[in-house]
Amino acid sequence: MALLKRRTNREVEIPTASMADIAFLLLIFFLVTTTIDVDTGIYMELPPPLEEDVPPPEIPDRNILTVLVNAQGDVLLEREFVQIGDIRPFVKRFVTNNGADPTLSDSPDKAIVSFKTERSAKYEQYIRVLDEIKMGYNELRDEEAQSMGYRDYADYRARLQADEEDLVADKYKYRISIAEPDATNPSAAGGA
Amino acid sequence: MSVHFKKTVKPKQSIPTASLPDIIFMLLIFFMVSTVLREVDLQVRVQLPDAEAIQKIEQKRLVSYVYIGPQRLEGNQLGESRVQIDDALVPELTEIRQIMFRRLQDEPRTVISLRVDEESETGILYDVQQELRQAGTLRINYSTKRLIPS
Numbered sequence: 001m002a003l004l005k006r007r008t009n010r011e012v013e014i015p016t017a018s019m020a021d022i023a024f025l026l027l028i029f030f031l032v033t034t035t036i037d038v039d040t041g042i043y044m045e046l047p048p049p050l051e052e053d054v055p056p057p058e059i060p061d062r063n064i065l066t067v068l069v070n071a072q073g074d075v076l077l078e079r080e081f082v083q084i085g086d087i088r089p090f091v092k093r094f095v096t097n098n099g100a101d102p103t104l105s106d107s108p109d110k111a112i113v114s115f116k117t118e119r120s121a122k123y124e125q126y127i128r129v130l131d132e133i134k135m136g137y138n139e140l141r142d143e144e145a146q147s148m149g150y151r152d153y154a155d156y157r158a159r160l161q162a163d164e165e166d167l168v169a170d171k172y173k174y175r176i177s178i179a180e181p182d183a184t185n186p187s188a189a190g191g192a
Numbered sequence: 193m194s195v196h197f198k199k200t201v202k203p204k205q206s207i208p209t210a211s212l213p214d215i216i217f218m219l220l221i222f223f224m225v226s227t228v229l230r231e232v233d234l235q236v237r238v239q240l241p242d243a244e245a246i247q248k249i250e251q252k253r254l255v256s257y258v259y260i261g262p263q264r265l266e267g268n269q270l271g272e273s274r275v276q277i278d279d280a281l282v283p284e285l286t287e288i289r290q291i292m293f294r295r296l297q298d299e300p301r302t303v304i305s306l307r308v309d310e311e312s313e314t315g316i317l318y319d320v321q322q323e324l325r326q327a328g329t330l331r332i333n334y335s336t337k338r339l340i341p342s
Contacts (some may be wrong), residue, residue, distance in 0.1 A: 042243055
């Protein structure tokens with residue numbers, strides 16, 4: 001009788017000590033084969049392709065802010081050399097001019113920033129200048145949201161209801177035009 | 193009653209490790225969810241620049257990736273700038289519009305994520321953008337790392 005009792009008492013367990021090792025192996029596999037991808041970036045809307053016969057619309061010169069980057073990476077704002085740090089405040093002044101200065105825009109709705117680089121300019125500089133232009137618009141949006149009583153534009157957007165219109169974005173629409181690039185014909189060389 | 197209590201003093205105390213696999217599984221699930229198991233062999237070098245005016249790409253399944261950078265050659269050499277879409281280098285730039293047009297038909301809300309090496313020249317970027325315009329895929333995103341303003 002005592003023998004039977006002892007047999008039922010003994011339980012056989014699968015040793016689970018190596019489960020942690022299996023899990024570690026799987027983890028290392030995933031760490032090695034995957035990448036935490038960079039999923040941030042600057043959004044842009046390309047202009048639709050030019051039709052052959054349709055001439056481009058006439059826009060008064062005052063409503064266009066030309067930003068040029070040459071092959072050496074220098075930035076020209078309205079054909080004058082500027083520092084990177086000058087772009088943002090100038091863009092803001094240009095957009096919010098509302099007719100005051102005759103060389104600047106009529107209204108934020110009509111203001112267009114035309115951005116163009118020489119073909120041999122570095123992409124890093126392209127992004128830096130585009131970033132400054134966009135931050136100019138972003139700061140305007142922040143200031144507008146602050147004048148409406150919010151902490152910044154992100155705060156305003158977060159509190160926006162589903163059916164409400166984004167008035168701040170409507171007021172300061174991104175009007176950044178990536179200008180038509182130069183012809184790529186290499187035989188037409190001899191200096192850009 | 194006291195006869196039945198036989199206290200055996202165990203000198204060795206072991207920390208219960210029964211929950212260790214659970215912790216590891218949690219970490220594993222975190223990595224599975226937050227990373228991308230995309231096995232795209234990058235044949236071009238892409239070092240992304242930094243920027244401030246950036247937003248997160250929402251809805252990753254709408255995104256098509258275009259990589260532009262110097263081609264990685266044998267022996268750690270770098271060749272000239274090439275364009276890579278998915279796994280393959282694009283031999284002729286004019287093929288891009290066909291590829292992207294098909295993508296647009298599959299998914300009208302396609303966003304093109306441009307991953308361009310910071311040392312590349314903007315000339316090839318403009319060519320690719322012309323192709324994208326012809327294809328009708330106008331929504332693009334320049335991939336950048338986040339720049340912390342000083």
